[in-house]
Amino acid sequence: MERYSFSARVLHWLMAASFLFMWVCGYAMTTLVADDSALEEMLFFLHISTGVTLLFLFCLRVVARVTSSVPAPLEALTGWEKTLSHLGHLALYALPFAIIFIGWAESDFGGHGVTFFGLSMPKLFPTMETLWGFNLETTTANIHKWLAYTMLAVVVAHIAAVVKHRVEGHDVLHRMSFK
Numbered sequence: 817m818e819r820y821s822f823s824a825r826v827l828h829w830l831m832a833a834s835f836l837f838m839w840v841c842g843y844a845m846t847t848l849v850a851d852d853s854a855l856e857e858m859l860f861f862l863h864i865s866t867g868v869t870l871l872f873l874f875c876l877r878v879v880a881r882v883t884s885s886v887p888a889p890l891e892a893l894t895g896w897e898k899t900l901s902h903l904g905h906l907a908l909y910a911l912p913f914a915i916i917f918i919g920w921a922e923s924d925f926g927g928h929g930v931t932f933f934g935l936s937m938p939k940l941f942p943t944m945e946t947l948w949g950f951n952l953e954t955t956t957a958n959i960h961k962w963l964a965y966t967m968l969a970v971v972v973a974h975i976a977a978v979v980k981h982r983v984e985g986h987d988v989l990h991r992m993s994f995k
C-alpha cells in the first residue's frame with residue numbers, strides 16, 4: 817500500500833504532538849494558573865516559542881507536500897467522502913497558519929512581541945491599542961481562541977474518520993505510520 821513520504825510522516829506526528837501541547841498549554845496559561853505568576857510567565861514563554869517552531873515546521877511541511885507525491889485517495893471512498901477528506905485536510909493546513917498569524921498579531925498589538933526561546937522575532941504588526949473602536953489585543957485573542965478550538969474539533973473529526981475507515985476494514989493509518 818502507498819504511503820506519505822517519510823518527511824511528511826515525520827512532520828505530521830511532530831506537529832500533531834506540538835499542537836496537543838499548544839491546546840493544553842494555551843488553556844492552562846489563560847484559565848488554570850494564577851495571573852502574573854512565574855508559572856503563567858513560563859507557560860506563555862513555551863506557548864509562543866513552540867508557536868514559532870510550528871511556523872517553521874509548517875513551512876517545511878508545505879515544501880515537503882508540494883515537492884513529493886501523495887498517495888491517491890482510498891478507492892473505497894465515495895465521491896462526497898473524497899471531497900470531505902480533501903476539505904478536512906485543507907482546513908488542517910489553513911487553520912494552523914491562521915492561528916499562528918493571529919497569535920503573532922495579538923502579541924505584537926499588545927506590545928509583548930514574539931520571542932523564540934529568548935530570541936526576538938520580527939515585529940509584523942505595530943503596538944496598537946484600538947482600531948475602529950475595537951480593542952485589537954482582545955479581538956485578536958478571541959479570534960485566536962475560537963480558531964484554536966475550531967481546529968481541535970476538526971482534528972477530532974479527522975481521528976473519527978481514521979477510526980471509521982479502520983472499522984470498515986481500510987487501514988489508512990498505515991499511510992501515515994512507520995511500521
Ligand code: HEM
Nearest residue numbers: 838839842843846864867868915916919920923957961964
Ligand atoms: C506564534 C504562534 C502563537 C502565538 C504568538 C500565540 C499566542 C497566544 C497568546 C498571547 C495567548 C493568550 C490569549 C489571551 O490572553 O487570552 C494564546 C492563547 C491560546 N492559544 Fe496560542 N499562540 C500561538 C499559536 C497557537 C497554536 C498553534 C495553538 C493551537 C492550535 C494555540 C492555542 C491556544 C489556546 C487554546 C489558547 C487559550 C485560549 C483560551 O482558552 O483563552 N496557539 N496564544
Ligand code: HEM
Nearest residue numbers: 831832835836881905908909971974975978988989991992
Ligand atoms: C493536531 C493533530 C493533527 C493534525 C493537524 C493532522 C493533520 C493532517 C493533515 C493535514 C493530513 C493530510 C496530509 C496531506 O495530504 O498532506 C493528515 C493525514 C492523516 N492523518 Fe492527521 N493530523 C493530526 C492528528 C492525527 C491523528 C491523532 C491521527 C491518528 C488517528 C492522524 C492520522 C492521519 C492519517 C491516517 C492521515 C492520512 C489520511 C489519508 O489516508 O490520506 N492524524 N493529517
